[in-house]
Amino acid sequence: MNAWLRQHRQAIVDAFGKVAAQKAAAALNALVIGIALSLPAGGYALLGSLRAATAGASLEPQLSLFMRADAKRADADALGAKLKADARLRESRFVPREQALKELQATEGLADIVAALNRNPLPDAFVLRPKSTDPAALEALARDLRGLPGVAQVLVDSAWARRLGALAGTARLAIALLAALLAFGMVAITFNTIRLQILTQRAEIEISKLIGATDAFIRRPFFYLGALQGLAGGLVALAILWGSLAALNVGVADLASSYGSDFRLGFLIPGDALAVLLFSAGLGWFGAYLSVSKYLLEIEPK
Amino acid sequence: MISFSAVAKRYPGGQQALKDVTFSLEQGEFAFIAGHSGAGKSTLLKLIPAIERPSSGAVLVNGQNVGALKRAALPYLRRNLGLVFQDQKLLYDRSVFDNVMLPLAFGELNHREAGRRARAALEKVGLLARERANPVQLSGGEQQRLAIARAVVNRPAVLIADEPTANLDAASAAEILDIFASFNQVGVTVLVASHDEALIARFAKRVLRLAKGSIEA
Helix, strand or coil: CHHHHHHHHHHHHHHHHHHHHCHHHHHHHHHHHHHHHHHHHHHHHHHHHHHHHHHHHHHCCCEEEEECCCCCHHHHHHHHHHHHHCCCEEEEEEECHHHHHHHHHHCCCCHHHHHHCCCCCCCCEEEEEECCCCHHHHHHHHHHHHCCCCEEEEEECCHHHHHHHHHHHHHHHHHHHHHHHHHHHHHHHHHHHHHHHHHHCHHHHHHHHHCCCCHHHHHHHHHHHHHHHHHHHHHHHHHHHHHHHHHHHHHHHHHHHHCCCCCCCCCCCHHHHHHHHHHHHHHHHHHHHHHHHHHHHHHCCC | CEEEEEEEEECCCCCEEEEEEEEEECCCCEEEEECCCCCCHHHHHHHCCCCCCCCEEEEEECCEEHHHCCHHHHHHHHHCEEEECCCCCCCCCCCHHHHHHHHHHCCCCCHHHHHHHHHHHHHHCCCHHHCCCCHHHCCHHHHHHHHHHHHHCCCCCEEEEECCCCCCCHHHHHHHHHHHHHHHHCCCEEEEEECCHHHHHHCCCEEEEEECCEEEC
8 A cells, every 4th residue: 555655656756757857848738738628618607607697587587568559547457456466476567658758768878769759659568577487387378468458468578588598508518519529639639748758768668567567557657647737738728718708807897887787707616617627637647548558558569 | 486398489470489498497596598699598588577478388487377477467477587688678867776776666665665775786786886877877797787786676586687798798797697696696596598608618507508499408
Protein backbone atom coordinates (compact mmCIF):
# COMPACT_ATOMS: atom_id res chain seq x y z
CA MET A 1 0.00 0.00 0.00
CA ASN A 2 2.77 2.35 0.99
CA ALA A 3 4.80 1.47 -2.10
CA TRP A 4 1.69 1.93 -4.22
CA LEU A 5 1.07 5.44 -2.83
CA ARG A 6 4.72 6.31 -3.27
CA GLN A 7 4.66 5.21 -6.91
CA HIS A 8 1.60 7.36 -7.55
CA ARG A 9 3.24 10.33 -5.89
CA GLN A 10 6.33 9.75 -8.00
CA ALA A 11 4.19 9.53 -11.14
CA ILE A 12 2.52 12.86 -10.32
CA VAL A 13 5.89 14.48 -9.67
CA ASP A 14 7.10 13.04 -13.01
CA ALA A 15 4.07 14.45 -14.80
CA PHE A 16 4.63 17.93 -13.36
CA GLY A 17 8.31 17.62 -14.26
CA LYS A 18 7.43 16.85 -17.87
CA VAL A 19 5.11 19.85 -18.04
CA ALA A 20 7.80 22.06 -16.52
CA ALA A 21 10.35 20.78 -19.02
CA GLN A 22 8.15 21.86 -21.95
CA LYS A 23 6.33 24.93 -20.69
CA ALA A 24 5.61 26.47 -24.07
CA ALA A 25 4.23 23.29 -25.64
CA ALA A 26 2.18 22.53 -22.52
CA ALA A 27 0.75 26.06 -22.49
CA LEU A 28 -0.21 25.84 -26.18
CA ASN A 29 -1.92 22.50 -25.61
CA ALA A 30 -3.85 23.87 -22.66
CA LEU A 31 -4.88 26.84 -24.80
CA VAL A 32 -6.11 24.67 -27.69
CA ILE A 33 -8.09 22.45 -25.35
CA GLY A 34 -9.34 25.46 -23.41
CA ILE A 35 -10.64 27.22 -26.51
CA ALA A 36 -12.36 24.05 -27.70
CA LEU A 37 -14.00 23.48 -24.34
CA SER A 38 -14.99 27.10 -23.80
CA LEU A 39 -17.51 26.88 -26.68
CA PRO A 40 -19.85 24.28 -25.18
CA ALA A 41 -19.21 25.55 -21.64
CA GLY A 42 -20.15 29.06 -22.80
CA GLY A 43 -23.27 27.83 -24.53
CA TYR A 44 -24.25 26.02 -21.39
CA ALA A 45 -23.72 29.14 -19.27
CA LEU A 46 -25.85 31.23 -21.66
CA LEU A 47 -28.64 28.66 -21.51
CA GLY A 48 -28.43 28.74 -17.74
CA SER A 49 -28.86 32.52 -17.72
CA LEU A 50 -31.79 32.27 -20.09
CA ARG A 51 -33.45 29.65 -17.95
CA ALA A 52 -32.99 31.75 -14.82
CA ALA A 53 -34.51 34.77 -16.60
CA THR A 54 -37.55 32.89 -17.87
CA ALA A 55 -38.10 30.58 -14.91
CA GLY A 56 -40.70 32.82 -13.18
CA ALA A 57 -42.63 33.48 -16.37
CA SER A 58 -42.95 29.95 -17.59
CA LEU A 59 -44.18 28.68 -14.24
CA GLU A 60 -47.12 31.11 -14.09
CA PRO A 61 -49.10 31.03 -17.29
CA GLN A 62 -51.55 33.85 -17.84
CA LEU A 63 -54.73 34.16 -19.83
CA SER A 64 -55.76 37.48 -21.31
CA LEU A 65 -59.48 37.80 -21.95
CA PHE A 66 -60.67 40.67 -24.19
CA MET A 67 -64.31 41.82 -24.29
CA ARG A 68 -65.99 42.80 -27.51
CA ALA A 69 -65.58 46.55 -28.14
CA ASP A 70 -69.37 47.02 -28.08
CA ALA A 71 -69.81 45.25 -24.73
CA LYS A 72 -71.32 47.28 -21.94
CA ARG A 73 -69.69 47.76 -18.54
CA ALA A 74 -72.57 45.75 -17.03
CA ASP A 75 -71.65 42.78 -19.27
CA ALA A 76 -68.13 43.06 -17.97
CA ASP A 77 -69.28 43.15 -14.36
CA ALA A 78 -71.45 40.05 -14.94
CA LEU A 79 -68.54 38.24 -16.57
CA GLY A 80 -66.24 39.33 -13.73
CA ALA A 81 -68.57 37.73 -11.17
CA LYS A 82 -68.68 34.52 -13.26
CA LEU A 83 -64.88 34.42 -13.47
CA LYS A 84 -64.56 34.95 -9.70
CA ALA A 85 -66.75 31.89 -9.21
CA ASP A 86 -64.77 29.70 -11.65
CA ALA A 87 -62.89 27.08 -9.59
CA ARG A 88 -60.22 26.71 -12.26
CA LEU A 89 -59.01 30.28 -11.78
CA ARG A 90 -56.85 31.43 -8.92
CA GLU A 91 -57.17 35.11 -9.63
CA SER A 92 -58.89 37.41 -12.03
CA ARG A 93 -58.13 41.07 -12.47
CA PHE A 94 -60.31 43.46 -14.39
CA VAL A 95 -58.54 45.99 -16.59
CA PRO A 96 -61.08 48.65 -17.72
CA ARG A 97 -60.46 50.14 -21.16
CA GLU A 98 -59.82 53.59 -19.68
CA GLN A 99 -57.04 52.27 -17.47
CA ALA A 100 -55.51 50.33 -20.38
CA LEU A 101 -55.43 53.53 -22.42
CA LYS A 102 -53.81 55.38 -19.53
CA GLU A 103 -51.13 52.74 -19.27
CA LEU A 104 -50.53 52.97 -22.99
CA GLN A 105 -50.26 56.75 -22.71
CA ALA A 106 -47.68 56.40 -19.95
CA THR A 107 -45.52 54.26 -22.21
CA GLU A 108 -42.68 56.31 -23.56
CA GLY A 109 -43.01 57.27 -27.20
CA LEU A 110 -46.65 56.27 -27.46
CA ALA A 111 -48.20 59.33 -25.74
CA ASP A 112 -48.39 61.34 -29.00
CA ILE A 113 -49.98 58.48 -30.89
CA VAL A 114 -52.57 57.89 -28.18
CA ALA A 115 -53.32 61.61 -28.09
CA ALA A 116 -53.97 61.55 -31.83
CA LEU A 117 -56.69 58.92 -31.45
CA ASN A 118 -60.20 60.37 -31.30
CA ARG A 119 -61.64 57.40 -29.45
CA ASN A 120 -60.39 54.61 -27.21
CA PRO A 121 -59.74 51.58 -29.42
CA LEU A 122 -59.02 49.32 -26.45
CA PRO A 123 -61.56 46.83 -25.10
CA ASP A 124 -62.21 45.95 -21.49
CA ALA A 125 -60.05 43.05 -20.45
CA PHE A 126 -59.40 40.53 -17.73
CA VAL A 127 -55.99 39.16 -16.73
CA LEU A 128 -56.49 35.64 -15.39
CA ARG A 129 -54.22 33.32 -13.46
CA PRO A 130 -55.28 29.70 -13.78
CA LYS A 131 -54.57 27.16 -11.07
CA SER A 132 -53.32 24.51 -13.49
CA THR A 133 -50.20 24.96 -15.60
CA ASP A 134 -50.94 21.95 -17.80
CA PRO A 135 -51.10 23.12 -21.45
CA ALA A 136 -54.10 20.90 -22.29
CA ALA A 137 -56.07 22.17 -19.29
CA LEU A 138 -55.21 25.74 -20.28
CA GLU A 139 -56.45 25.19 -23.81
CA ALA A 140 -59.70 23.69 -22.51
CA LEU A 141 -60.14 26.61 -20.15
CA ALA A 142 -59.50 29.12 -22.94
CA ARG A 143 -62.03 27.33 -25.17
CA ASP A 144 -64.71 27.55 -22.43
CA LEU A 145 -63.98 31.21 -21.81
CA ARG A 146 -64.29 32.00 -25.52
CA GLY A 147 -67.86 30.68 -25.37
CA LEU A 148 -68.94 33.16 -22.67
CA PRO A 149 -71.15 36.08 -23.78
CA GLY A 150 -69.35 39.31 -24.72
CA VAL A 151 -65.93 37.68 -25.06
CA ALA A 152 -64.02 38.60 -28.20
CA GLN A 153 -60.72 36.81 -27.67
CA VAL A 154 -58.79 34.73 -25.14
CA LEU A 155 -54.99 34.57 -25.38
CA VAL A 156 -52.93 31.97 -23.59
CA ASP A 157 -49.74 33.79 -22.66
CA SER A 158 -47.85 30.65 -21.81
CA ALA A 159 -47.40 29.79 -25.48
CA TRP A 160 -44.30 31.94 -25.83
CA ALA A 161 -42.79 30.27 -22.77
CA ARG A 162 -43.47 26.85 -24.31
CA ARG A 163 -41.83 27.93 -27.53
CA LEU A 164 -38.87 29.29 -25.58
CA GLY A 165 -38.66 26.01 -23.72
CA ALA A 166 -38.62 24.04 -26.97
CA LEU A 167 -36.00 26.39 -28.38
CA ALA A 168 -33.87 26.00 -25.27
CA GLY A 169 -34.19 22.22 -25.55
CA THR A 170 -32.95 22.34 -29.13
CA ALA A 171 -30.09 24.62 -28.14
CA ARG A 172 -29.16 22.27 -25.32
CA LEU A 173 -29.03 19.36 -27.77
CA ALA A 174 -26.88 21.39 -30.16
CA ILE A 175 -24.50 22.21 -27.33
CA ALA A 176 -24.34 18.55 -26.30
CA LEU A 177 -23.47 17.59 -29.88
CA LEU A 178 -20.82 20.30 -30.02
CA ALA A 179 -19.41 19.12 -26.70
CA ALA A 180 -19.30 15.51 -27.92
CA LEU A 181 -17.47 16.49 -31.12
CA LEU A 182 -14.97 18.66 -29.27
CA ALA A 183 -14.48 15.90 -26.70
CA PHE A 184 -13.38 13.60 -29.54
CA GLY A 185 -11.05 16.33 -30.73
CA MET A 186 -9.64 16.72 -27.26
CA VAL A 187 -8.98 13.00 -26.90
CA ALA A 188 -7.18 13.12 -30.25
CA ILE A 189 -5.05 16.09 -29.16
CA THR A 190 -4.07 14.33 -25.92
CA PHE A 191 -3.41 11.09 -27.78
CA ASN A 192 -0.91 12.84 -30.01
CA THR A 193 0.77 14.84 -27.26
CA ILE A 194 1.21 11.76 -25.11
CA ARG A 195 2.52 9.81 -28.08
CA LEU A 196 5.20 12.44 -28.70
CA GLN A 197 6.09 12.31 -25.01
CA ILE A 198 6.30 8.51 -25.15
CA LEU A 199 8.60 8.64 -28.16
CA THR A 200 11.03 10.91 -26.32
CA GLN A 201 11.09 8.32 -23.53
CA ARG A 202 11.24 5.25 -25.74
CA ALA A 203 14.55 4.06 -24.29
CA GLU A 204 13.42 4.42 -20.71
CA ILE A 205 10.19 2.53 -21.38
CA GLU A 206 11.94 -0.28 -23.24
CA ILE A 207 14.55 -0.74 -20.51
CA SER A 208 12.01 -0.48 -17.71
CA LYS A 209 9.98 -3.25 -19.30
CA LEU A 210 13.06 -5.43 -19.75
CA ILE A 211 14.03 -5.16 -16.10
CA GLY A 212 10.63 -5.77 -14.59
CA ALA A 213 8.38 -2.71 -14.72
CA THR A 214 4.70 -3.56 -15.02
CA ASP A 215 2.59 -1.96 -17.75
CA ALA A 216 0.67 -0.17 -15.00
CA PHE A 217 3.88 1.41 -13.75
CA ILE A 218 4.81 2.60 -17.23
CA ARG A 219 1.33 3.95 -17.92
CA ARG A 220 0.90 5.82 -14.67
CA PRO A 221 2.94 9.00 -15.30
CA PHE A 222 1.34 9.37 -18.73
CA PHE A 223 -2.13 9.08 -17.21
CA TYR A 224 -1.31 11.88 -14.83
CA LEU A 225 0.25 13.89 -17.65
CA GLY A 226 -2.89 13.48 -19.77
CA ALA A 227 -5.19 14.35 -16.87
CA LEU A 228 -3.02 17.32 -15.93
CA GLN A 229 -3.13 18.61 -19.49
CA GLY A 230 -6.90 18.18 -19.58
CA LEU A 231 -7.25 19.94 -16.26
CA ALA A 232 -5.13 22.86 -17.46
CA GLY A 233 -7.30 23.03 -20.59
CA GLY A 234 -10.41 23.08 -18.40
CA LEU A 235 -9.01 25.95 -16.33
CA VAL A 236 -8.21 27.88 -19.51
CA ALA A 237 -11.76 27.24 -20.75
CA LEU A 238 -13.22 28.62 -17.51
CA ALA A 239 -10.94 31.66 -17.71
CA ILE A 240 -11.97 32.31 -21.33
CA LEU A 241 -15.62 31.94 -20.36
CA TRP A 242 -15.30 34.23 -17.36
CA GLY A 243 -13.51 36.90 -19.40
CA SER A 244 -15.97 36.67 -22.30
CA LEU A 245 -19.02 36.92 -20.03
CA ALA A 246 -17.52 39.91 -18.22
CA ALA A 247 -16.99 41.62 -21.59
CA LEU A 248 -20.48 40.71 -22.86
CA ASN A 249 -22.10 41.85 -19.63
CA VAL A 250 -21.04 45.45 -20.29
CA GLY A 251 -23.32 45.47 -23.32
CA VAL A 252 -25.97 43.29 -21.68
CA ALA A 253 -26.19 45.68 -18.72
CA ASP A 254 -26.92 48.59 -21.09
CA LEU A 255 -29.53 46.61 -22.94
CA ALA A 256 -31.16 45.27 -19.78
CA SER A 257 -31.36 48.66 -18.09
CA SER A 258 -33.20 50.04 -21.11
CA TYR A 259 -35.84 47.39 -20.31
CA GLY A 260 -35.68 48.34 -16.64
CA SER A 261 -34.09 44.98 -15.82
CA ASP A 262 -30.90 44.19 -14.00
CA PHE A 263 -30.41 40.98 -16.00
CA ARG A 264 -26.80 39.79 -16.38
CA LEU A 265 -25.25 36.75 -18.03
CA GLY A 266 -24.27 34.46 -15.18
CA PHE A 267 -21.07 32.41 -14.87
CA LEU A 268 -21.37 28.63 -14.42
CA ILE A 269 -22.51 27.61 -10.98
CA PRO A 270 -19.63 26.09 -8.92
CA GLY A 271 -20.91 22.53 -9.47
CA ASP A 272 -20.95 22.99 -13.26
CA ALA A 273 -17.51 24.64 -13.26
CA LEU A 274 -16.18 21.67 -11.31
CA ALA A 275 -17.87 19.34 -13.79
CA VAL A 276 -16.07 21.10 -16.67
CA LEU A 277 -12.72 20.56 -14.91
CA LEU A 278 -13.44 16.91 -14.11
CA PHE A 279 -14.72 16.27 -17.64
CA SER A 280 -11.64 17.75 -19.28
CA ALA A 281 -9.27 15.95 -16.90
CA GLY A 282 -11.13 12.71 -17.60
CA LEU A 283 -10.84 13.19 -21.36
CA GLY A 284 -7.12 13.89 -21.00
CA TRP A 285 -6.74 10.71 -18.98
CA PHE A 286 -8.65 8.76 -21.63
CA GLY A 287 -6.52 10.13 -24.48
CA ALA A 288 -3.39 9.16 -22.56
CA TYR A 289 -4.82 5.71 -21.87
CA LEU A 290 -5.42 5.06 -25.57
CA SER A 291 -2.00 6.39 -26.50
CA VAL A 292 0.05 4.39 -23.97
CA SER A 293 -1.96 1.22 -24.50
CA LYS A 294 -1.39 1.42 -28.23
CA TYR A 295 2.33 1.98 -27.75
CA LEU A 296 2.74 -0.88 -25.26
CA LEU A 297 0.98 -3.16 -27.72
CA GLU A 298 3.28 -2.02 -30.52
CA ILE A 299 6.50 -2.82 -28.66
CA GLU A 300 5.26 -6.21 -27.46
CA PRO A 301 7.33 -8.92 -29.25
CA LYS A 302 5.09 -11.11 -31.37
CA MET B 1 17.62 -23.04 -10.82
CA ILE B 2 17.61 -22.74 -14.60
CA SER B 3 17.01 -25.65 -16.89
CA PHE B 4 16.53 -25.96 -20.64
CA SER B 5 15.09 -29.14 -22.08
CA ALA B 6 15.08 -29.71 -25.84
CA VAL B 7 14.68 -26.00 -26.48
CA ALA B 8 14.43 -24.79 -30.07
CA LYS B 9 13.95 -21.24 -31.27
CA ARG B 10 13.09 -20.30 -34.78
CA TYR B 11 12.57 -16.62 -35.53
CA PRO B 12 9.78 -15.48 -37.80
CA GLY B 13 11.29 -15.56 -41.24
CA GLY B 14 12.79 -18.97 -40.70
CA GLN B 15 16.14 -18.32 -39.04
CA GLN B 16 16.82 -21.25 -36.71
CA ALA B 17 18.73 -19.76 -33.76
CA LEU B 18 18.56 -22.75 -31.43
CA LYS B 19 17.89 -26.34 -32.48
CA ASP B 20 18.05 -28.55 -29.43
CA VAL B 21 19.43 -27.07 -26.23
CA THR B 22 19.37 -29.03 -23.00
CA PHE B 23 21.31 -28.13 -19.88
CA SER B 24 20.67 -27.14 -16.33
CA LEU B 25 22.34 -24.73 -13.99
CA GLU B 26 22.30 -25.28 -10.24
CA GLN B 27 21.82 -22.52 -7.72
CA GLY B 28 25.11 -20.76 -6.99
CA GLU B 29 26.77 -22.05 -10.15
CA PHE B 30 28.93 -19.92 -12.47
CA ALA B 31 28.88 -20.90 -16.14
CA PHE B 32 30.00 -19.46 -19.44
CA ILE B 33 28.13 -19.84 -22.67
CA ALA B 34 30.80 -19.92 -25.33
CA GLY B 35 30.47 -19.87 -29.07
CA HIS B 36 31.03 -17.82 -32.20
CA SER B 37 28.97 -14.80 -33.04
CA GLY B 38 25.67 -16.03 -34.36
CA ALA B 39 25.89 -19.32 -32.49
CA GLY B 40 22.72 -18.44 -30.62
CA LYS B 41 24.18 -17.20 -27.30
CA SER B 42 22.06 -14.06 -27.14
CA THR B 43 18.92 -15.96 -28.09
CA LEU B 44 19.57 -18.50 -25.35
CA LEU B 45 19.98 -15.76 -22.74
CA LYS B 46 16.84 -13.92 -23.90
CA LEU B 47 14.74 -17.03 -23.32
CA ILE B 48 15.44 -16.93 -19.56
CA PRO B 49 13.68 -13.59 -18.81
CA ALA B 50 11.15 -14.44 -21.54
CA ILE B 51 12.23 -11.56 -23.76
CA GLU B 52 11.91 -14.25 -26.43
CA ARG B 53 9.81 -17.37 -26.12
CA PRO B 54 10.97 -20.83 -27.27
CA SER B 55 9.40 -22.35 -30.39
CA SER B 56 9.50 -25.73 -28.66
CA GLY B 57 10.91 -27.26 -25.51
CA ALA B 58 10.75 -25.84 -22.01
CA VAL B 59 12.76 -23.21 -20.15
CA LEU B 60 12.37 -23.53 -16.40
CA VAL B 61 13.45 -20.85 -13.92
CA ASN B 62 12.93 -21.89 -10.30
CA GLY B 63 10.67 -24.64 -11.57
CA GLN B 64 8.50 -22.18 -13.50
CA ASN B 65 8.00 -22.68 -17.24
CA VAL B 66 8.77 -19.12 -18.30
CA GLY B 67 7.86 -19.74 -21.95
CA ALA B 68 4.26 -20.25 -20.86
CA LEU B 69 4.05 -17.30 -18.47
CA LYS B 70 1.32 -14.73 -19.06
CA ARG B 71 2.36 -11.25 -20.10
CA ALA B 72 1.27 -9.82 -16.76
CA ALA B 73 3.54 -12.22 -14.85
CA LEU B 74 6.72 -11.31 -16.75
CA PRO B 75 7.67 -8.22 -14.69
CA TYR B 76 7.82 -10.31 -11.52
CA LEU B 77 10.00 -12.94 -13.21
CA ARG B 78 12.37 -10.27 -14.50
CA ARG B 79 12.75 -8.56 -11.12
CA ASN B 80 14.39 -11.70 -9.81
CA LEU B 81 16.89 -11.81 -12.66
CA GLY B 82 19.82 -9.43 -13.00
CA LEU B 83 20.24 -8.69 -16.70
CA VAL B 84 23.33 -7.18 -18.29
CA PHE B 85 22.53 -6.48 -21.92
CA GLN B 86 24.95 -6.70 -24.81
CA ASP B 87 24.32 -3.06 -25.69
CA GLN B 88 24.11 -2.14 -21.99
CA LYS B 89 20.94 -0.09 -22.45
CA LEU B 90 22.01 2.76 -20.19
CA LEU B 91 19.97 5.97 -20.08
CA TYR B 92 22.03 8.97 -21.11
CA ASP B 93 19.51 11.58 -19.99
CA ARG B 94 20.29 11.01 -16.30
CA SER B 95 23.12 10.48 -13.88
CA VAL B 96 24.92 7.25 -13.05
CA PHE B 97 23.06 7.18 -9.74
CA ASP B 98 19.65 7.61 -11.38
CA ASN B 99 20.42 4.81 -13.83
CA VAL B 100 20.90 2.45 -10.91
CA MET B 101 17.75 3.80 -9.24
CA LEU B 102 15.60 2.82 -12.26
CA PRO B 103 14.81 -0.78 -11.19
CA LEU B 104 14.10 0.40 -7.65
CA ALA B 105 11.40 2.81 -8.81
CA PHE B 106 8.88 0.01 -9.25
CA GLY B 107 10.02 -1.95 -6.20
CA GLU B 108 8.85 -1.83 -2.62
CA LEU B 109 11.63 0.30 -1.14
CA ASN B 110 11.13 3.89 -0.07
CA HIS B 111 13.32 6.54 -1.63
CA ARG B 112 15.89 6.74 1.14
CA GLU B 113 16.28 2.97 1.38
CA ALA B 114 16.47 2.74 -2.42
CA GLY B 115 19.21 5.38 -2.50
CA ARG B 116 21.20 3.43 0.05
CA ARG B 117 20.78 0.27 -2.02
CA ALA B 118 21.84 2.05 -5.22
CA ARG B 119 24.99 3.44 -3.58
CA ALA B 120 25.84 0.00 -2.23
CA ALA B 121 25.54 -1.43 -5.74
CA LEU B 122 27.71 1.36 -7.18
CA GLU B 123 30.28 0.76 -4.48
CA LYS B 124 30.49 -2.94 -5.31
CA VAL B 125 31.40 -2.12 -8.92
CA GLY B 126 33.72 0.73 -7.88
CA LEU B 127 31.65 3.59 -9.33
CA LEU B 128 30.47 5.34 -6.18
CA ALA B 129 32.78 8.29 -6.83
CA ARG B 130 31.13 8.80 -10.25
CA GLU B 131 27.51 8.70 -9.09
CA ARG B 132 26.81 12.27 -10.25
CA ALA B 133 28.44 11.78 -13.66
CA ASN B 134 26.50 11.17 -16.86
CA PRO B 135 27.06 7.72 -18.38
CA VAL B 136 28.57 9.29 -21.54
CA GLN B 137 31.44 10.58 -19.40
CA LEU B 138 32.33 7.04 -18.36
CA SER B 139 34.88 4.79 -20.07
CA GLY B 140 33.71 1.59 -21.78
CA GLY B 141 34.67 -0.50 -18.77
CA GLU B 142 32.94 1.90 -16.38
CA GLN B 143 29.77 1.83 -18.47
CA GLN B 144 29.79 -1.95 -18.31
CA ARG B 145 30.21 -1.79 -14.54
CA LEU B 146 27.31 0.64 -14.34
CA ALA B 147 25.17 -1.84 -16.27
CA ILE B 148 26.17 -4.51 -13.76
CA ALA B 149 25.32 -2.25 -10.81
CA ARG B 150 21.85 -1.70 -12.26
CA ALA B 151 21.43 -5.45 -12.76
CA VAL B 152 22.33 -6.36 -9.18
CA VAL B 153 20.69 -3.48 -7.31
CA ASN B 154 17.55 -5.55 -6.74
CA ARG B 155 19.74 -8.36 -5.31
CA PRO B 156 18.64 -10.96 -7.85
CA ALA B 157 19.36 -14.67 -7.34
CA VAL B 158 20.57 -14.94 -10.93
CA LEU B 159 22.86 -12.69 -12.93
CA ILE B 160 22.79 -13.03 -16.70
CA ALA B 161 25.26 -11.15 -18.88
CA ASP B 162 25.47 -11.07 -22.67
CA GLU B 163 29.01 -10.40 -23.93
CA PRO B 164 29.87 -8.13 -21.01
CA THR B 165 33.53 -7.90 -22.04
CA ALA B 166 33.05 -7.13 -25.73
CA ASN B 167 34.94 -3.99 -26.77
CA LEU B 168 36.93 -3.97 -23.54
CA ASP B 169 40.70 -4.32 -23.22
CA ALA B 170 41.96 -7.44 -21.46
CA ALA B 171 42.52 -5.69 -18.10
CA SER B 172 39.03 -4.16 -18.00
CA ALA B 173 37.49 -7.45 -19.14
CA ALA B 174 39.21 -9.31 -16.31
CA GLU B 175 37.92 -6.69 -13.86
CA ILE B 176 34.39 -7.23 -15.04
CA LEU B 177 34.65 -10.99 -14.64
CA ASP B 178 36.15 -10.53 -11.17
CA ILE B 179 33.03 -8.58 -10.23
CA PHE B 180 30.83 -11.44 -11.47
CA ALA B 181 32.99 -13.90 -9.51
CA SER B 182 32.55 -11.85 -6.33
CA PHE B 183 28.75 -11.93 -6.72
CA ASN B 184 28.95 -15.67 -7.37
CA GLN B 185 30.89 -16.09 -4.12
CA VAL B 186 27.95 -14.68 -2.13
CA GLY B 187 25.61 -17.20 -3.73
CA VAL B 188 24.39 -15.52 -6.92
CA THR B 189 23.97 -17.87 -9.89
CA VAL B 190 25.90 -16.37 -12.82
CA LEU B 191 25.54 -17.07 -16.52
CA VAL B 192 27.85 -15.17 -18.88
CA ALA B 193 27.85 -15.39 -22.67
CA SER B 194 31.21 -14.69 -24.29
CA HIS B 195 33.07 -15.41 -27.51
CA ASP B 196 36.42 -14.62 -25.84
CA GLU B 197 37.96 -18.08 -25.45
CA ALA B 198 41.17 -16.78 -23.87
CA LEU B 199 39.22 -15.05 -21.14
CA ILE B 200 36.99 -18.07 -20.53
CA ALA B 201 40.07 -20.26 -20.26
CA ARG B 202 41.53 -18.03 -17.56
CA PHE B 203 38.48 -18.48 -15.34
CA ALA B 204 38.27 -22.16 -14.68
CA LYS B 205 34.47 -22.38 -14.68
CA ARG B 206 31.88 -24.56 -16.32
CA VAL B 207 31.57 -23.87 -20.04
CA LEU B 208 28.48 -24.57 -22.17
CA ARG B 209 29.72 -24.53 -25.74
CA LEU B 210 27.09 -23.54 -28.25
CA ALA B 211 27.55 -24.43 -31.91
CA LYS B 212 25.02 -24.70 -34.71
CA GLY B 213 22.17 -24.15 -32.26
CA SER B 214 23.04 -26.95 -29.85
CA ILE B 215 25.17 -27.40 -26.75
CA GLU B 216 28.26 -29.47 -27.56
CA ALA B 217 29.03 -32.29 -25.21
